Amino acid sequence: MKTIKYILPIILSLLLISCSNDSEENSKNELQGLFKAKEFSNNSHVVEAYTSSGMLFTGYNDITLRILDKASNKYVENAQITWKPLMHMTSMMHSCPYSIVSKKSEFNTLYEGFIVFQMPGNDTEGWSLTIDYTVNGETFKISDDINVLKTDLKNVTVFTGSDEVRYVLAYIKPEEPEVAINELSMGLYKMENMMSFPVVENYKIELDPRMPSMGNHSSPNNEDLHFNSIERCYDGMLSLTMTGYWKLNLKLLNANNELIKGEEVTDTNEASSLYLEIEF
Template identity: 50%
Template structure:
């Protein structure tokens, strides 16, 4: 074969080979490309990366994705077991908050996920720390790091003592992007068993009466009360939003016997319930 024909064939083969290798190389897949980095925590030979949509922790419900990087091999760990303990340091005590177990993210090799619900924070975002315990190749690791939790602009979480002498925590999860429509409303309901333990509350009902205080306190049609879904342990209902602006979501918490534990009906003489969440869009 003449040299002028041979060289183009060699170059074509090299380009094709490189392109194929890049396409099939799993290290080129960014499994957190739709997320923003919140914080990295270095622990010896590992670096733990924390992600969510906003790139920050806020009061209320936080969905969190985690990756663990092996610093010696510069690769991400695929097989690990993890748990966590968020902790708020008060002047005279400390407490935790509602949180989920950590599991492998569906369809991803190196990402683990769970949620934490921060019920309060200091004005400057200080006060919280996060302890991560994890196991890789039958070796246990632990690390604790100070984190920053900022105050969300509206009331997306309510922590309250109810008439049954139990402290509950109610957190708004959906809608994240409300619209003029009937939106699916999703909340988490937990009770404070002690300063470190916040189990899910099952089988209650949360009545819903959304109002616009700045517009004559009018409501909206076709809302439904929130009921417990045992599939994911959250509460679901329909939230009808008829215009943009500020909405107060007036609520009543009722136990399995329909006893009202917290909250009141909205009437002409009572413009709002003592139990509520807020939306503005």
Template identity: 35%
Template sequence: MRIFIWIVAMFMLTTACTIDKTDFESENNTVVPDDYEFKEVVSIDKGSYHIRVEALHGKLYKGYNEIRLRITEATTQAPIQEGKVTFLPVLTTLEGNKETCPNQYALTYDKAEEVYKGFSVFTQESTQGDWKITITMEDDNGTLTVSQPIAVEKQVNKNLNMTSFIGSDTESYLIALVAPLKPKVAENELVAAIYKLDSSNTAVGENDPTFKDKYVLAEDYTLLLDPRMPEPSMGNHSSPHNKDLVQKEDGFYYGIVNYTMTGNWTLNFILLNKAGLILKGTKVPTDFTPGVEGKKSELFIDTLF
């Protein structure tokens, strides 16, 4: 009788692992662009200027996006250098409301590459409304303003996933993964952007970076990290030498995640404010649980590489 029970238990465990492994392999076959080249998203001609907006793979995705602008004189193709350039995305929701997203408004000019650089964290895909970007440039010839509709697609690279939530302080927060774009089986520098929704502003207009509801950087917080492989076949195991994320001078949060193998990982987080109070997140059990799906924190982001 004991042998029969043991055989049944092993069959159920093997079946669970096989099903989970099948799902994992199917998900792992997801095609993720790996060229990591900046390509044209859209180009705009106005007056004597040609503006080329670039992003990775030539597409904009929900979550963190590095933005590059190439601005040239239309006839000579000479780059416009050291101008004052701003970049503002605005979403018109399905309900007709206008909102912005975490964004570097004033772009930085890279003299070596002759591009203006910044970033935007798009909070919604275009299925949830209409996105439009407004670009302004000020140089010796005056001020130029152009607007252009854009498409924001579903994020295909889970290493750039994001999550939004209400903290224990009843405030709205957003966490977006910034790096690594393509992790390695090693200790990886993990970079995240943490934003808080500030409703104290007065709305001015969609060509102005001031909105009633605007995301601002969360200052001096700490993001505790516990990475796990939650599939039953992986037993919810973790890895050594991980480091919690703390803020650096550029405003982003930096830590270390040690991926010991490829596959599905869950980044379990606990977000602490500057006073050390928990805003969101729970500790996960440390037990090794083969055959049982691992529990996740109240605050987590799934990744896959």
């Protein structure tokens, strides 16, 4: 009996340590490949925002959130979340394209969505992000400024089409291009007003990638981008025959096959006015 008396506390202690280690390990696994970009705080919670780089850039950003309950020091598993990015300019405010926030199905405490920032912040103008969320029927709000940096290459473009509609076109993938035929995705949105940027459906994006430093040569086996109604973006195939800088010359056509923006690349016209850039 004395042996059991002394052994039981040891077993309980080991179990507690094991559970704690398992919890920490699960948390690490959930965040594998992600780095904290921003931390928001109010009286009840800390909302952590993660990206693959630990930063936010112009263009398309996949963002993962999780919510730490300050009272229990545990991450929330049953939240409903909405968010709104807002650019504060000297004379006006506007939003940008962004998705709903949904729970990552394979993880208990992570929530994900995307935001497309059309422009970076600067010394006098910048972005904020407001997050509204509900936990166990109680609503909360949290908001703070966020730092959006400018990318070296054009991965997002804002333009007015021949139909007088203002569009936002953003590069999504491949995140790591290879010398191969790559799956290519872009997001296309229209500006209904300063706060609303819905997805544009059933257009077509014609693709002509070129290497300006190599005689402006193209590549074989590219495929134009068509609307993916499930992912709600535009998918095609991008053939890259060598490493270096590529200009993705584009033409945007509406559902009636009418040209909205962009031109053919020819011997006398080296680039389309509608393009995005990659370098690898």
